[in-house]
Each structure stands twice: as C-alpha cells, then as structure tokens.
Amino acid sequence: MERVDSRAGRPRHYPAKWVTPPLVTRRFATHPRGATERLSEMSADPSVPVPVPAPGSVDPVDVFELGAEHEQVVFCNDPATGLRAIVAIHSTALGPALGGTRFYPYASTADAVSDVLNLSRGMSYKAALAGLDLGGGKAVIIGDPMKDKNEARLRAYGRFVQSLNGRYFTACDVGTYSTDMDVVARECSFVTGRTVAHGGAGDSSVLTAYGVFQGMRASAEVVWGTASLAGRTVGVAGVGKVGHHLVKHLVEDGARVVVTDVHQPAVDAMVQEYGATAVADADAMVRTDIDVYAPCAMGGALTDEVVDVLSAKIVCGAANNQLAHPGIEKALADRGILYAPDYCVNSGGLIQVADELDGFNFDRAHQRAGRIYDTTKAVFELAHTDSVTPAEAADRIAERRMRDIGRLRGVWLPAR
Ligand SMILES: NC(=O)c1ccc[n+]([C@@H]2O[C@H](COP(=O)([O-])OP(=O)(O)OC[C@H]3O[C@@H](n4cnc5c(N)ncnc54)[C@H](O)[C@@H]3O)[C@@H](O)[C@H]2O)c1
Numbered sequence: 260m261e262r263v264d265s266r267a268g269r270p271r272h273y274p275a276k277w278v279t280p281p282l283v284t285r286r287f288a289t290h291p292r293g294a295t296e297r298l299s300e301m302s303a304d305p306s307v308p309v310p311v312p313a314p315g316s317v318d319p320v321d322v323f324e325l326g327a328e329h330e331q332v333v334f335c336n337d338p339a340t341g342l343r344a345i346v347a348i349h350s351t352a353l354g355p356a357l358g359g360t361r362f363y364p365y366a367s368t369a370d371a372v373s374d375v376l377n378l379s380r381g382m383s384y385k386a387a388l389a390g391l392d393l394g395g396g397k398a399v400i401i402g403d404p405m406k407d408k409n410e411a412r413l414r415a416y417g418r419f420v421q422s423l424n425g426r427y428f429t430a431c432d433v434g435t436y437s438t439d440m441d442v443v444a445r446e447c448s449f450v451t452g453r454t455v456a457h458g459g460a461g462d463s464s465v466l467t468a469y470g471v472f473q474g475m476r477a478s479a480e481v482v483w484g485t486a487s488l489a490g491r492t493v494g495v496a497g498v499g500k501v502g503h504h505l506v507k508h509l510v511e512d513g514a515r516v517v518v519t520d521v522h523q524p525a526v527d528a529m530v531q532e533y534g535a536t537a538v539a540d541a542d543a544m545v546r547t548d549i550d551v552y553a554p555c556a557m558g559g560a561l562t563d564e565v566v567d568v569l570s571a572k573i574v575c576g577a578a579n580n581q582l583a584h585p586g587i588e589k590a591l592a593d594r595g596i597l598y599a600p601d602y603c604v605n606s607g608g609l610i611q612v613a614d615e616l617d618g619f620n621f622d623r624a625h626q627r628a629g630r631i632y633d634t635t636k637a638v639f640e641l642a643h644t645d646s647v648t649p650a651e652a653a654d655r656i657a658e659r660r661m662r663d664i665g666r667l668r669g670v671w672l673p674a675r
Contacts (some may be wrong), residue, residue: 352665356396359432417446463608468504470607489513497556
C-alpha cells in the first residue's frame, strides 16, 4: 500500500529522535518508530494498517501532518483590518515559546503554514541549545510589509497573541522591527524585541553578530589551534543588520574581510569604513580564496555546487537554514570543511530578546551571548566523540536538553 507523504520536498530540519511536547510524548511513547515517522498513520499499534486517504481527498497542506510534532497552531483572522496570521507553537517543554513574527507576502496559505511550522521547530532547537528556559514558536503575518503593515493590523495581531496568555512570546523577524513590536505591545503583554525607549532590547542583530563571531573563534580554534581570526580572510555574504556588525568584530580581530551584498550602498559602506574587499556576488565569493565563509543573507546558501567549489575551511554565518538540503552537512565534512551549525552560532539575537523577560540588561545578555563560544566547542567535541557531523551533534544536544530538563515538569511542585 503506498503511503501519502505530503512532506516530500518540504524544507526539513534534522529528523527529531523523540517528540518534544510532553503531551505528544505520552500519546506516542509506545510507537516503536517514534514520532517522526508518523504521517497519515496515527495508531500507536504497528499492527494497525496505515489508513490511506482516497486520491484527491488530501489537502495541499494537512496541518496535522506537517505539524505532527507541534503543540498548537493558531489561525488569526480579522477581516476588518485584513489580518491573516498564523502562530505556531512547536514546544513548550522548556518554557513559553518565543520566536519572531515574519511579515511576508506568501504566495499561498500553504506556504505560510509550511514556513511557520518549520521556523517554530527551529526555535525550539535554538532555545534549547542556547541554554534558555524557553520553548519554540514563531508567527507569520501574510502580507506585504511595505503596503499592508499598519497600526490596526499590528494591534489586531497583538490581541490574538495576548489570547494565548503567555504560551507564546513574539519578537521581530523578517519584515518586522522593534517599532512594530512597540505597537503590538499596546495590545499584548507577551512581546519582546521592543525599542529601548519602551523597555525593550532593541535591535537583536548586535548580539547575533557577536555570537556568530564567538562561534567563528571556536571554529578557528578547532581548525587552526587559535581562537583568533587575525590574518585570516573571511567572506561575509550579506552585510545587512547582522553582517555589518560582524565585519566590525572581524576587522577589530585583525581579519581581512571580503564582502558582497545585492544592495550596493551596504557594500560601499563596508569598503569605506573597514577597508573590505568587494566581490560581485555570493557565487564569486565562494570561488575566492577565503579561509572562512559567513553566509549572512538568506537561507539555503550551502548547496551542492557551493560545497564543491568552496575554498574556505570553516563555514560560520548568521543566516538561518543555511543547508540547502539534508546531506549537505555530510558533504561539507567530507571535503574537510568545518560547519558551525547556524542555529548554534546565531542564537545571540534570541538571547538578547529573551533577556527582556527579566527586564533587559545588556551586559547580562552580552555575557550570555559570549557563551556561544563554549556551546560551539561543545558541539564540535560531541561531533568528534560520536563520529557525527556538527549539525547532528547540535541536534543531539538540543534534543537531550529538551528531554532531560523538560521532563522535570513531571515532578509536581506547589505554586511558587
Ligand atoms: N537579525 C537577527 O538578530 C538575526 C538573528 C538570527 C538569524 N538571523 C538571520 O541572519 C540573516 C541576516 O539577517 P539580518 O537581520 O542581517 O537581515 P538584513 O535584511 O538586515 O540583511 C540581509 C542582507 O543580505 C542582503 N542580501 C539579500 N540577498 C542577498 C544575496 N543573494 N546575496 C548577497 N546579499 C544578499 C540584503 O541586501 C541585506 O543587506 C538572515 O538569514 C536572518 O534570518 C538574523
């Protein structure tokens, strides 16, 4: 009997070895194949035949199938303001879910659902690996931020987030800024990434870049025996909010920097301010003689073609979802290129906004982001011990923490 797999072609994170949410764990703990093999088959008893829907009866996106690991997916609809948003809570095993709000003109609702499910899952792993007491969640608002973003729509969104009563904290993401979070916060108590003037952490790219730099230092120590980029050539693809801060750290450390960006003024600023060398595009960059490649623009930067030609010994950058498809991490390892997992090294921004929950203190957040150096080294050490890629080692550490710390909730305590 052929099984319908609507996940085919879906951008996948590494398959989870266990199920994050305790509720789901209880439900499927007896399933011998674990949660990730659940598609349309929902019985815990492997002898029960897998039900196959009639041809044509399957939705283009079955949210229960795609979000089989997720705790909760909330669709928010307010026709008067035009708000169409989806909030996905992947896991609250370690604490309330935290993740940004992406304002993006998705071509279809199915695309928005896929994106929010994928992104929210990534947030669980990022928070777990960063040692935060937070779960993973994310939200998308469907629309063009340049045309559709306005006070009413953001405030309507804030009311829906408020309705989750703290199970999900929002923040900035692509298409949303700290000033937008100030507006959302007028309707909602569960908002981070607000402006400093409103008690927020402000622009999270400051500590994201700092964390990536720490991850790069840890990588340099493994490859060259010294946690310094002095004398190395680092290619930074994308010198936007994170990339330009990263260039500053690198130049201060004595590195030579090669940059590229589709936005020419951003490149010109790096050349003038830091003496960076500009190359035409990311394709030219990966073919240039560089020691470290730092993808800091969009996801999917590491394709088979890129891995084939890359001269760098280290890949360490800010962009989310750098691996174009599962298996690329193995191809990098086979070519002797050390890959610092994206969600490990780019967690500084999450650390920065998470600090708002305790009343923002930049020094405390900065110190915590500095520990990304140790976390990255721990990932490399486990990869070495377990003979796996760093990407898989990062997943193992995150999953272990979600399991070991998450289970403590099962020990009942009176309200503190
Ligand atoms: N800002 C944060 O705190 C944060 C945290 C974690 C991860 N990230 C990730 O880091 C990356 C950069 O984030 P950001 O906040 O700096 O975004 P940004 O939009 O400020 O910067 C991205 C830059 O990349 C450039 N760019 C886009 N396509 C390009 C291409 N094909 N080639 C070269 N340059 C290109 C853009 O012109 C822009 O200057 C994103 O993938 C983001 O998801 C950001």
